Amino acid sequence: MVKILVVEDEPKSRQALASRLRSILGESALIELASDGGEAVSKAALVQPDLIFMDIEMPLKSGVEAAAVIKRHRPETHVVFLTAYDRFDYAVGALRSGGEEYLLKPVQEVELRETLEKFFDVAPQAAHQVSPFEAELEVWVRQHYTEDAPLEDAAASLGMSPFYFSRQVKAATGKTFLEYITTYRIERAKQRLASTELSVSEVGRAVGYPDSNYFTKVFKRFVGCTPTAYRASQS
Numbered sequence: 001m002v003k004i005l006v007v008e009d010e011p012k013s014r015q016a017l018a019s020r021l022r023s024i025l026g027e028s029a030l031i032e033l034a035s036d037g038g039e040a041v042s043k044a045a046l047v048q049p050d051l052i053f054m055d056i057e058m059p060l061k062s063g064v065e066a067a068a069v070i071k072r073h074r075p076e077t078h079v080v081f082l083t084a085y086d087r088f089d090y091a092v093g094a095l096r097s098g099g100e101e102y103l104l105k106p107v108q109e110v111e112l113r114e115t116l117e118k119f120f121d122v123a124p125q126a127a128h129q130v131s132p133f134e135a136e137l138e139v140w141v142r143q144h145y146t147e148d149a150p151l152e153d154a155a156a157s158l159g160m161s162p163f164y165f166s167r168q169v170k171a172a173t174g175k176t177f178l179e180y181i182t183t184y185r186i187e188r189a190k191q192r193l194a195s196t197e198l199s200v201s202e203v204g205r206a207v208g209y210p211d212s213n214y215f216t217k218v219f220k221r222f223v224g225c226t227p228t229a230y231r232a233s234q235s
Contacts, residue, residue: 001028001029001030002025002028002029002030002050002051002120003029003030003032003047003048003049003050003051004021004025004029004030004031004032004049004050004051004052004053005031005032005033005034005040005043005044005047005049005051005052005053006018006021006031006032006033006034006052006053007033007034007035007036007037007039007040007043007052007053007054007055007058007063007066008033008035008053008055008058008082009035009036009055009058009059010055011035013055013105014033014035015033017053017107018031018033020109020112021053021112021116024112024113024116024122025116025122030047032047032049036058036059036060036061037058037060037061037062037063037065037066038060038061038066040052040054040061040063040066040070041061041066041069041070044070044073044074044077045073045074048074048077049077050077050078050119050120051077051078051079051080051116051119051120052067052070052077052078052079052080053080053082054066054067054079054080054081054082054099055081055082055083056081056082056083056085057083057084063081063082064081067079067081067099078100078101078119079099079100079101080099080100080101080102080103080115081095081099081101081102081103082103082105082107083102083103083104083105084104084105085104095132095135095136095139099135100132100135101115101118101135101138102135102139103115110191131172133158133168133172134172134173136158137154137158137169137172137173137180140154140157140158141154141180141181141184142184145181145184145185145188145207145208146206146207146208147208148208149181149208151165151166151177151178154177165177182218182222183222185207185208185209185218186207186218186219186222186223188206188207189203189204189206189207189215189219189227190223190230192206192207193227193230193231193234194230194231194234200212200215200216200227200228200231201215203215203227204216204227215227
């Protein structure tokens with residue numbers, strides 16, 4: 001049985017996220033709620049959750065402080081931080097306190113499902129452990145994939161030399177940095193093609209490819225068909 005703890009001081013947000021998790025995971029999942037960091041620590045000790053969705057900014061005890069306590073006693077529990085602050089340094093600080101993922105509020109449905117799939121089969125069995133480096137890399141890519149994002153910028157943001165960063169990316173993901181960010185862009189493109197009415201060129205621009213011809217070429221290389229053919233296959 002999957003056990004999830006939702007920690008959020010705003011009642012409506014707390015209940016809304018719990019309801020969305022229930023709709024994805026079904027009735028077999030145990031979903032517990034906590035309204036602040038202190039309650040999160042006590043509930044985590046009682047429930048022993050597999051995954052915690054933890055708001056960072058809360059009164060009395062912050063999400064970062066609560067996560068540090070919980071991870072000290074139960075390191076196998078996954079922590080996903082929730083925040084309204086779209087800042088990379090803020091994200092990295094949260095991740096280095098024990099979190100493995102960082103989501104901006106309001107959490108998009110695609111991101112929520114992807115996060116669950118990262119930790120569970122959403123059948124659900126526990127999935128592979130995500131390293132701190134992988135988590136920081138994904139946060140950086142999520143914030144910059146629509147830009148012309150050179151490896152050097154990513155390396156500098158994570159406090160590494162380009163050479164060392166390249167080796168870390170390859171070791172953690174099995175891909176080069178270019179392959180990793182391209183895969184991320186193409187997955188986002190597939191989601192938009194399947195769920196929106198945006199034109200192919202608009203989808204390409206939305207995921208970092210201002211040249212629609214180049215976008216189609218890259219998409220076909222990674223997916224095996226054109227964006228138009230992929231959209232048709234999803235209808």
